[in-house]
Amino acid sequence: xxxxxxxxxxxxxxxxxxxxxxxxxxxxxxxxxxxxxxxxxxxxxxxxxxxxxxxxxxxxxxxx
Numbered sequence: 001x002x003x004x005x006x007x008x009x010x011x012x013x014x015x016x017x018x019x020x021x022x023x024x025x026x027x028x029x030x031x032x033x034x035x036x037x038x039x040x041x042x043x044x045x046x047x048x049x050x051x052x053x054x055x056x057x058x059x060x061x062x063x064x
Contacts, residue, residue, distance in 0.1 A: 033059040 008016075040055050 036059065037055050
């Protein structure tokens, strides 16, 4: 009969939750940046190639 594995410690669960939250935040930031670039690129009122490049530079300047 197989042994039942022990449950993770409270600290392990907290660390995993923080890591998951950080990764989720980064993914949401990236999705927001992609959305902003797409809107600025395809908006006929002010969506030029120069504007798209400006947004890419602005959103990637801070790094991840």
